[in-house]
Amino acid sequence: MKAKVKKTLEETVKKLYSLELENFTLEPPKEEEYGDYATNIAFILAKNLKRNPKEIAQEIANDLNKDWLSAEAVNGFVNIRLGKEFLQEEFVKLLEERDAYFFYSVENPPYIQLEFVSANPTGPLHVGHGRGAVVGDVISRVLKRFGYKLVREYYINDAGNQVNMLGLSVFYRYCQLFGKEDPKLKETFEEEGYKGSYIIKLAKDLKAFYGEKLLHLQASEAIDIAKEYAHKRLLEDIKETLDHLGVEFDVWFSERSLYDSGLLEEVINLLKERELIYEEDGALWFKSSLFGDDKDRVLRKSDGSYTYFASDIAYHYHKFKRGFEKVINLWGADHHGYEKRLIGALRALGIPSDWLEIRFVQMVRLISGGQEVRMSKRTGEFITLNDLIEEVGRDAVRFVFLTRSSDTPLDFDIDLVKKNTAENPVFYVQYAHARIRGVFREVKERYGIDADREDLLPYVQELNSREDLRIIKRCLYLRDIYESLLNTFSPHLITYALIDLAKDFHYYYNHHRVMVEDKNTMLSRLALLKGVEITLKTAFEILGIKAPERM
């Protein structure tokens, strides 16, 4: 809708002034009396033409008036109001096309990879990972509806020091179960090991599986076995949690495969050929300071092992080779210092810096009883994502994660989300859907009219009142929102638009009864509600939450 208005506006400007502008705004104004869209285009033109913006606005408004929209110049702004018939026509389309109304096929969409979560398989997912998971999932659902070819990918850090430490930790706990303690192991464990209780649980399982067999092996061999076992189990856990959350991936990419395929060596050789690598203190360094980083970074440590940085470069080089035209990474906010060096390294390999877009997802704090909660009562650990899903349910978790722009920290109030009142935005919005379904059930019962089958299209023209049209606009507006996501990747806009829609619907519901004497009025209101239902349901599918029949 916005796109159509914008195009018309551009044509007008071109006709009147032979100019092509891009940097003007076109947005819904704060005040309803200023129309459906307002533009500052006259101010921008005023600069170019060196004329009074008020006159320009007037000229544009005069030319802009069409049958489907009206324009008015006020104080240099051009306020645009969509015509009633136009809104009704669009609403008819919505009723006909249903969820397909909100999307269209983008021409030649880029082949995109979206990498998100990618938590190390060294422990359970925590709530911060969940936020990234949901944000990434919703972005990918939207892109897919616009016809994008998209790969959702999870990068598994199954090589390097972290997983070794995992193996060591589990083996250490395993030995403890037999009352044995190797002082050397203990020292490493105390310093760098994973202390969570899930490690002890894994050790017990390991014991159940292997008995005391591992005690008789070389420590390094036993640690390897423990490592394989633990990381496999933890990865299964992670997959299960993501499944509970309703988040799917197309590719699970193993870091280790970069080692096995020799790609890591290959990339280092490439950098070597470009003389961007040097050796110092027995380590291999990449001259990242030449690419905007504040210092050079180590690729291979003096003990011969590679850093994560090295495999990350290889991984992203590999992504490039796989033919992705655009790669989006959702990273936890604690990784932001890492961005420069990675993009720098890719530039060194000849990959343009806008090929990779890194979006950061800020921290989540759990609040209960007005206090920040860190520990789970049950396990004594940090509350895991799984705990949270069990506690408040999938829909609430997903929705709340989407109620904030992902670049601001989020407070997740557990008590609030468990309340079934308007304080809880999830219920507020889902309730609107359940209410509509309730009305439909009642109408069928009393009048034998099935809103799901009845041809309601002819009655849309009866929807004339300001309040009818406001709801129609709210529904149509979701189309603009989805479209804007293609550029902003900000799924929280959806939840905001839904809350607005639900609010207007609840108001409407309280002021206008559907089941009234006049049958035309009844059918037209059914049409309105049907449109709201479709809009809500479509959005719920995108958000990955249920559209309840009753609550």
Added chain:
RNA sequence: GUGUCCGUAGCUCAGCUGGAUAGAGCGUGGGUCUCCGGAACCCAAGGUCGGGGGUUCAAGUCCCCCCGGACACGCCA
């Protein structure tokens, strides 16, 4: 110390490439159904947009300085 992000109503936050009288929700106070679901709706109070300077016809938004907060700064990942 350096870098990134942030500071908007009592609380939690929107405010999209600068635009009109800064918006929601919760909380607080008062109200609304003879009737489709009151898990709802309406009204009201509540703001020097952290402070100061600058650019601009126009600044919550851009620039500079200061104050306060989060996170990151390793041959960790």
